[in-house]
Amino acid sequence: MNARETILARLRAALDPTAPDRAAPNPAAPAPVEVPRDYRRDGPVDLDLLVDRLTDYRAHVHQVAEPAIADTIAGILPVGAIVVVPPGLPLAWLPATVTALADEGLDTTAIAAADGVITAAAVAIADTGTVVLDGSPDQGRRVLSLLPDLHICVVRAAQVVANVPQALTRLAPHRPLTWISGPSATSDIELNRVEGVHGPRTLHVILLP
Template structure:
């Protein structure tokens, strides 16, 4: 008898008789549309994650960007609405910029694909107004604009809105990690500062 046979024999003896496999897998989890959307929940979650949240009209986005990044150089995806950018920032469009050039920028401004209120999570899917994943990882400040109609209640609601084959980036607050002693360090895997601008029409 080999060691493998011995171990497997002990496992079989401990488990006893195999249980019958159910004919149908129970699927009692929540589906999309089962919970109402609450913008205040999203704002609360993002704030808990140490993101800074700004609520304003779409026409005031440029003012918020000026407050956060005025006088600095920012990377922008090619499809970003130009009225979101104030004259006080130096916008560098991402036309396949090299990583060093992106990292040298002071910040990045993007749109979002969808935001999940319950988890305080923002999803980017690489659309033209969001750009490549790398532009949201290297600069120190990320300003992300989320329209109120892009906010959904739960993760199933968010997944129903995005295509599974797209490159999804899930953001819940600034980049942060903790070591074994639970010392929080920000900026290891992405921006140290996340500003979320929630807009209404």
């Protein structure tokens, strides 16, 4: 029996408890340990904490009412900027000063060449300063928030939760989740910080009441 056959036999044995080559249970093995699930699942939502966390991560936070979204975006992007938007993004959010490319199968070259991307969000977590996208129509494919150098994300106060366990109750595990805590950043062994390597260099969060 070669290595391939040995591995396949072990897989079959693991999947079929009646398989003759399945190893017998070891009576000396320790019993499985029950993992405690008593971590904190609730808590007050603190929008100021979310803003502090996002700012600490070097994101730019704009607290405005919904009618001011377009003007806020116009102040962020230069006149004539080309932005990629998911197909379900509200058109009222887009200022007349930019050109929007709806993602209806755009190739990665066009997405990467855009001046930025505008999306909504699924959840924001105050404790960690994290914004989560789940691929819904107003958030789009994961690639949209990874290739452009600038990401503008609109978050409603009702989407903000206190902690990660609360966020998980609102998210579907089968969705393509993207967890964003500030702009993309990494550092080398000397702790030299570099932004924009694995995603956008600049993150703007528009926080609605």
